Amino acid sequence: MLKPKLEDVFNEPGCATNRGKTDKQRKTGCAKTLVPGSTAGGCAFDGAKITLQPITDCIHLVHGPIACEGNSWDRRQAKSSGPQVFRTGATTDMTELDVIYGGEKKLYKAIKEVIARFDPPAVFVYQTCVPAMIGDDIVKVCEVASEKFGKPVIPVNAPGFVGKKNVGNKLGGEALLDYVIGTEEPAETTPYDINIIGDYNIAGELWQLEPLFDRLGIRILGRITGDARYHDVTVAHRAKVSMVVCSQALINVARKMEDRYGIPYFEGSFYGITDTSAALRTMAALLVKQGAPADLLDRTDALIASEEARIMCRLAPYKERLSGRKVLLYTGGHKSWSVISALGDIGVKVIGTSVRKSTEEDKARARALMGEDGLLFDSLPPQEMFDMLKDGKADIMLSGGRTQFIALKAKVPWVDMNQERRHPYAGYEGMLALVSEIDRVLFNPIWDQVRAPAPWEQMEGEI
């Protein structure tokens, strides 16, 4: 049941990486074979949860032993403007007896309980490895429960062992396509309705963007899934245009919505000034093409001009302080070049960037932006990263939590660019937030203190 689904997401024609592959390469799938004893990152279940949990008024019920939910709940930084139900940790907490006798009945009862207790508009049920191995049919259980309780109960079939996080993102998206999108109708539609796909409102980033849309009269109709209510996902099929924000993760959703409902999509990013402006322009152009009044283009240009002028003015003081500073960037995908471009605007030089999860196009742009001496690497062994930082090759590192301590133990400033980040960095405001965070961290007075030798090192040989 899962196999055709996996082949289908691996075959995604909308994916730029995929387009660059031969037929044979495509067949092997996008999940690189994992190397035992040398892996990093989450599993497919993790990916599915990242994609779907931001639907804020739903219960996200994990069918499995305690590890899958008990070790991970209430850690992600997706924010809600209203309901907090999605933050509830809910799991069947399978025991040995459940493994022996099967967990389907328990799951059914658990669904019944969460509906009685929380009355959510829908329940998402996540499959995990152990029940998948013993053959618990969550699709069937969800089907029966949906019928019985008169509420959507959506199976998310992405047990961890089918692959990495990225595969899980896609399978989570498939669950939306199969069970959610197109199941309800919006009260009204406008020519300015869009879908935002692949943004999870991490640290509240959508809230940095919404004022821009509001000013232009653009309405986010379909939220997939940042700060979404269930209803906001069900009506996504009525939008005029889709924007895919994190291209690799949910391109399948955008592409299939184009096929099914004729909604054109584009890939864009809200990291950095250039990208934000480009995304707004593309969005306006597509909306006009879809029938929105043509004055949207001029209004968009005017807004971009005034926002860019405003942000450059606010960035100016930082430009003076930060110009010439060297950054080591360790993120991936889109960010590998969009951040280089953004930092370049204020004179900060990126000396190296990781290009894992980046397309060939991403890499070419990063290369062009960094010039000849810029380093492009797929991964940087921790030892080398530590040495680079220790030797002062970079003044600061921007990366995710996993590499945080490599920088800190080398006594080098570090800023979190990943999904556990506490600060939102989207749009024009986000750029300012990122630069001000870099400034705050870089100019913190601790650095000289922690790098200074201890008294016994200073007085070595004297006493």
Place this chain on the structure above:
Amino acid sequence: MAEVLTPRKNLSINPLKMSPPLGGSLAFMGLDGCVPLIHGSQGCSAFGLAMAVLHYRETIPFQNTAMSEVTTILGGVDNLEEACLNIVNRTKCRIIGICTTGLTETRGEDLKGDLRHIRRRHPELADVELVYVSTPDFVGGLQTGWSKAVSAMVDQIVLPPTVRRERQINILAGNHLTAGDIEEIRDLVEAFGLTPIVLPDLSNSLDGQVPDRYIATTYGGTTVDDIRAMGNSAFTIGIGEQMTEAARILQTKTGVPFEVLDRLTGLVAVDRFVALLQRLSGQSAPERVRKQRRQLVDAMLDGHFYFSGIRVAVAADPDLLFAMASWLGEMGATVVTAVSSVETPVLAGLAVDQIVIGDMDDLERGAEEQNADLLIAHSHGRMAAERLGLPLYRVGFPMFDRLGANHRRTVGYRATRDLIFELGNLIIEHTREAEPGAWTLPGEDNLEEGGHAPATSH
């Protein structure tokens, strides 16, 4: 004595419990030059790793065997072999601590046989200890995994005794102890002229060191040589009832007698420990220990006002719950709701009416029904505390939204003194002041409420 309720649930809401392989892997973090290896899919280690990074604010070198759908069905010996080789080549570690998961246990892996096979094929691994422990996710919780891992370390590494070292003492440390706690215990033991071998010892590996080079394994912690030599010790002290099995295995293997102290929080409990140390060392407590005790006694005198009658709801793994709840009772507070993650023998002996084996939802509902004044739990209690409008005092793992989790202490005279101050201050901060109209006579407006003083006025 407590009645322990284990309701059969179909649904856990807001889990208190974390997984046994994570507990086992954290125990392995207390060994020097070690890489904990989780035998499962990459998610099996990634979630726990992310949580541990937030808690300890250190690099956590967990690895996994990257089991896929296919290898799970065919068996994981090849993955295990490849993982061990990759880890040794990359990290030059001394120990690999292998924990199984729900994934590998559901199929049923023969880890012992697999490792024998791997050893035979790879003589180059001869200098690396491969310690394995069975920790299926669906049996027990964090504490279960920790305690099983320590038993495995003792069982698989300790050598038969060669000499008897009269002043060498083994300390087996439960999962409720932080790096700060272990430092405190070591200090106390050394104050009596004894030399402790602490197993596992987070106080050197996860206490916030800044090494001047990159190290891919744990740095600091109990060394293989120290573990091997535990059979030469004069005595073993287990801290936390969860250490009973490991202490017994050690005794069976080496003849080293043991005593398990179920807790080290509170005057009574620390006195028992100090009495034992006096007996073992033949020395009376030195002045600095006496001074610490005097300060604790004084803190109790100053602080007891604020604890008397305070209603507390506590959720924690068994040994931590036992330590906290027993001490709160000794300070005059009432534990009105007690929730634990798994059932262990220590719980029945706790001086509360009832303990529920459950989740944060049980804590929240219990606290609400029982009109609690204060919550004590790990960081996952924060949403319940917010909803109830109650202060939360954080203890245990995970503590992802606070600094210095691994330096917070709950054992010994000094830490108990500080606990009185910290909790007492929290109570003072949340004390409701008297308001006009709070007291009424029968027949007046709010007759049905009977007219009573604010719940926590002092």
